[in-house]
Amino acid sequence: MARPTTVHVCSECGHSSVRWHGQCPGCDAWNTLVEERAPVTGAGRGRDRGGAGGVAGKGVRAGTPTRLADVSTERVPRLLTAIGELDRVLGGGLVPGSLVLLGGSPGIGKSTLTNMALGNLAAAGRRTLYVSGEESAAQIRLRAQRLIGATSGALDVPVLAETDLDTILATLRAERPEVVVIDSVQTMHAADLTGAPGSVGQVRETAARIMQVAKADGIAVLLVGHVTKEGSLAGPRVLEHLVDCVLQFEGERERTYRTLRALKNRFGSTNEAGVFEMRSGGLVEVLDASARFVAEATGKPGSVILAAMEGSRPLLVEVQALVSPSELVPPRRVVNGLDRNRLALVLAVLGRHAGIGAGSADVFVNVVGGVRVEEPGADLAIALAVASAARGVPLQAGGARRPVACFGELGLTGELRTVGHADRRAAEAAKFGLRHVISPESAPTLRDALRAVLSARAPQAA
Ligand SMILES: Nc1ncnc2c1ncn2[C@@H]1O[C@H](COP(=O)(O)OP(=O)(O)OP(=O)(O)O)[C@@H](O)[C@H]1O
Numbered sequence: 273m274a275r276p277t278t279v280h281v282c283s284e285c286g287h288s289s290v291r292w293h294g295q296c297p298g299c300d301a302w303n304t305l306v307e308e309r310a311p312v313t314g315a316g317r318g319r320d321r322g323g324a325g326g327v328a329g330k331g332v333r334a335g336t337p338t339r340l341a342d343v344s345t346e347r348v349p350r351l352l353t354a355i356g357e358l359d360r361v362l363g364g365g366l367v368p369g370s371l372v373l374l375g376g377s378p379g380i381g382k383s384t385l386t387n388m389a390l391g392n393l394a395a396a397g398r399r400t401l402y403v404s405g406e407e408s409a410a411q412i413r414l415r416a417q418r419l420i421g422a423t424s425g426a427l428d429v430p431v432l433a434e435t436d437l438d439t440i441l442a443t444l445r446a447e448r449p450e451v452v453v454i455d456s457v458q459t460m461h462a463a464d465l466t467g468a469p470g471s472v473g474q475v476r477e478t479a480a481r482i483m484q485v486a487k488a489d490g491i492a493v494l495l496v497g498h499v500t501k502e503g504s505l506a507g508p509r510v511l512e513h514l515v516d517c518v519l520q521f522e523g524e525r526e527r528t529y530r531t532l533r534a535l536k537n538r539f540g541s542t543n544e545a546g547v548f549e550m551r552s553g554g555l556v557e558v559l560d561a562s563a564r565f566v567a568e569a570t571g572k573p574g575s576v577i578l579a580a581m582e583g584s585r586p587l588l589v590e591v592q593a594l595v596s597p598s599e600l601v602p603p604r605r606v607v608n609g610l611d612r613n614r615l616a617l618v619l620a621v622l623g624r625h626a627g628i629g630a631g632s633a634d635v636f637v638n639v640v641g642g643v644r645v646e647e648p649g650a651d652l653a654i655a656l657a658v659a660s661a662a663r664g665v666p667l668q669a670g671g672a673r674r675p676v677a678c679f680g681e682l683g684l685t686g687e688l689r690t691v692g693h694a695d696r697r698a699a700e701a702a703k704f705g706l707r708h709v710i711s712p713e714s715a716p717t718l719r720d721a722l723r724a725v726l727s728a729r730a731p732q733a734a
């Protein structure tokens with residue numbers, strides 16, 4: 273009988289078995305067996321993974337470590353996609369031979385972004401290849417036509433509609449592109465594994481083998497990956513360790529704005545974020561996001577401008593709150609674009625230290641435009657928006673007509689805590705005519721902050 277070519281290895285205890293089991297026979301964990309190619313050494317290796325100790329003695333030569341100062345580093349120029357926001361998030365363009373994982377929920381614009389990047393690279397004379405396992409060549413062409421206004425090289429990109437991994441690797445070796453997009457890693461299929469495309473084993477194998485070719489030939493690879501309902505890149509984060517850079521494209525599909533963030537970057541900062549808008553001609557970089565959000569801000573009760581940081585850039589966004597009586601027990605606490613736990617914390621501090629209790633009312637808090645703000649500096653904006661909504665009075669500072677801007681972290685004892693880049697946040701607010709900025713510098717406690725902006729009806733002591 274032919275020896276099976278794959279084994280199923282438990283990701284918890286390392287037990288290997290020829291057949292798949294729902295429960296690992298080794299450690300009784302559920303759903304931990306992942307298919308892998310069987311080791312070629314075959315006989316006797318069996319369960320004893322990593323127990324290849326016997327080999328070391330026989331004719332294996334030791335490597336020669338090099339002092340770091342003696343390691344030669346030719347400066348490989350980065351490949352610029354000419355999409356400013358993407359290049360910035362990448363840390364200055366694509367690094368030849370690197371693997372970038374681009375994750376995002378369905379329909380967010382992953383294919384559009386990668387098509388545009390390849391189009392620009394093709395226009396700059398780079399050899400590119402777009403491998404799609406999801407769409408036919410005709411569908412890709414239709415999208416490229418849509419992008420033609422934004423990307424002159426969109427139609428010059430060679431495409432390969434293929435899901436078979438071996439064919440793709442052979443094509444890479446034959447065509448030797450400088451940049452390749454694999455859209456998506458979950459649709460690719462290694463024929464020697466029996467698992468379905470998208471299974472952990474398949475995804476890992478696909479990425480690992482593409483990486484070998486990429487490193488050997490210096491190809492920059494953009495792997496497109498889908499994000500599961502739980503928000504992790506499918507293939508339970510198996511790829512995040514393997515790749516050099518993990519980019520997350522997020523935003524809500526029905527909203528206009530999408531942000532691109534680096535979750536991991538071996539060649540640059542993970543503090544960068546880019547803002548895009550989906551238009552009929554493709555994704556457009558939003559360079560003046562602050563201006564728009566400020567212009568659109570209502571200044572009504574429940575509205576406040578948050579001077580947030582998107583990576584190393586300040587960004588002004590409008591935070592809105594609605595407090596409405598509820599029959600529900602417990603009442604609703606709905607938050608969009610912010611951390612739900614921070615809302616719970618802010619409501620508790622508002623009730624305890626400022627006498628503004630949401631009690632049994634429903635509380636909704638929303639960052640306008642589908643932007644996500646994940647930093648403690650948003651606390652004060654949540655607090656001011658909720659306080660203003662609960663009181664039904666607009667926030668005003670010094671009788672100013674313009675919306676009030678704020679930032680700051682809320683401590684559990686009601687104090688406001690300093691957050692990073694205070695000067696840049698204040699400068700951004702000033703740039704857009706918001707002269708009154710409530711911050712830990714101007715108001716040491718939440719009570720002081722509320723007094724400054726709800727002066728007409730200052731909150732009473734708790
Ligand atoms: N003519 C158009 N005008 C404006 N937006 C459009 C137009 N055509 C498509 N879109 C937008 O492009 C989005 C799809 O983009 P794209 O195919 O790049 O997403 P994706 O992330 O690759 O999706 P998938 O997960 O299905 O591969 C749609 O959600 C839609 O909002």
Ligand SMILES: [Mg+2]
Nearest residue numbers: 382383406455
């Ligand atoms: Mg797509």
